[in-house]
Amino acid sequence: MRFLRFLAVSFIVLSVASPVAPIHAGVQTSELGPPELKIVSQPFNVFTTVNARFVLSADLNTFVAADDRLEFLLHRRVASRDSFRSIADGDVIPTVTDSISYRMSRIPRDYAGHLIAVVPIITNDKQGASLSIPYDGVYPLTIRLVDSQTGDVVTSVLTFLNRRDPKITIPIVSLSTVVSLTGPPSLTVDGTSIITENARDAVTRLIDFLTGFRSAVTISIQPEIIAAFANSSQLADAKLFIKLRELLQDRTIVNTTFAPSNPSLFAAMGLTSEFIAQLKFGEKTLNRLLPGVTIQRHTWIASDNVDAPAMSVLKSAGITSVILLPAAQTLVTSERSLSLLGRVTRTGSEMISVVSPLSDVTQIKHAQPAGSKRLAYKIAAELLVERDD
Secondary structure, three states: OEEEOOOOOOOOOOOOOOOOOOOOOOOEOOOOOOOEEEEEEOOOEEOOOEEEEEEEEEEOOEOOOOOOEEEEEEEOOOOOHHHHHHHHOOOOOOOEEEEEEEEHHHOOEOOOOOEEEEEEEEOOOOOOOOEEOOOOEEEEEEEEEEOOOOOOEEEEEEEEEEEOOOOOOOOOOOOOEEEEEOOOOOEOOOOOEOOOHHHHHHHHHHHHHHHHOOOOEEEEEOHHHHHHHHOOOOHHHHHHHHHHHHHOOOOEEEOOOOOOOOHHHHHHOOOHHHHHHHHHHHHHHHHHHOOOOEEEOOEEEEOOOOOHHHHHHHHHOOOOEEEEOHHHOOOOOOOOOOOOOOOOOOOOOOOOEEEOOOHHHHOOOOOOOOOOOHHHHHHHHHHHHHHHO
16 A cells, blocks of 8 residues: 655823823723734735835734834845744744835725734845845745834734746645535434434535635535435525535535445444445436535545554455545554655556645644634645645
């Protein structure tokens, strides 16, 4: 078996003949929690010299003086994915190679109160007040608010920039997002289905995702969930089913057993034929309720550990590729290089492709403020570093 891995107050004081000391960002007005700097939008790809527009939302719970500074610190280019993870998690602070700062009095706001900072980025030799990024690669960028009176950093946020020369051809590395929708059986002993609010919420979130995400995606949905919504007497459930069916028309869905099934348990009990029957029943259900939707029969998305006997069961069922979700990766003892890509192309082969998705790429060590786009830029940057590796 080969283990492969594939591959974001104005505050007015009225006084009479009394001098008032300036109030700086470091002065807390109340105990309302730590100040936060959110990234609303930013440039990510840098192809040429540009005046880059950063839109920031500052939940400071503090007063900001006119001479406090908004600073942009450009760090050394990321060398590898391991280095990227250390930087993104805050375990390592890379060397600052360039910086630019602005007095807060020079930072305008938009109609929503967001800070608008326009930062010159130079892709050749350094010129004046700017950030110089002459070489291709992914660069960390720290944006921070500094109290000019004390020099203290009030709040900061780390993001990334991707510098690329458009004249250089870069090989495309295929990437697909894995989405798996499963849950406890809703079918009761009397043949009726009970759909929980958690199930409705999960289907609603899947619909929202598929509506806005048009790139490649590998989808697995428990056929029993599809059947429950298709047969529900609730109008809201029927609408969810119809909308999901429409969104799946131009997608490919991975076949799975009708109800959640652990192939390792079936293998331990010698129930290979029963497992295959469950798999066929799942496919029959999907074909009946989702006509016209392409079914991928030779891939198994595992949410449970898959041992060697289970691999034999899957192979007997015609499975040639297994995708291990995070919960199914605890038995993995070794993996081949991330640069090695492969897939078994037909049934009957002695080998099964076992893939562990890059699940940690969507995680950040420290939670981001609600409404921040930092995770999206972090995901894109990490995948680019992985490609460069």
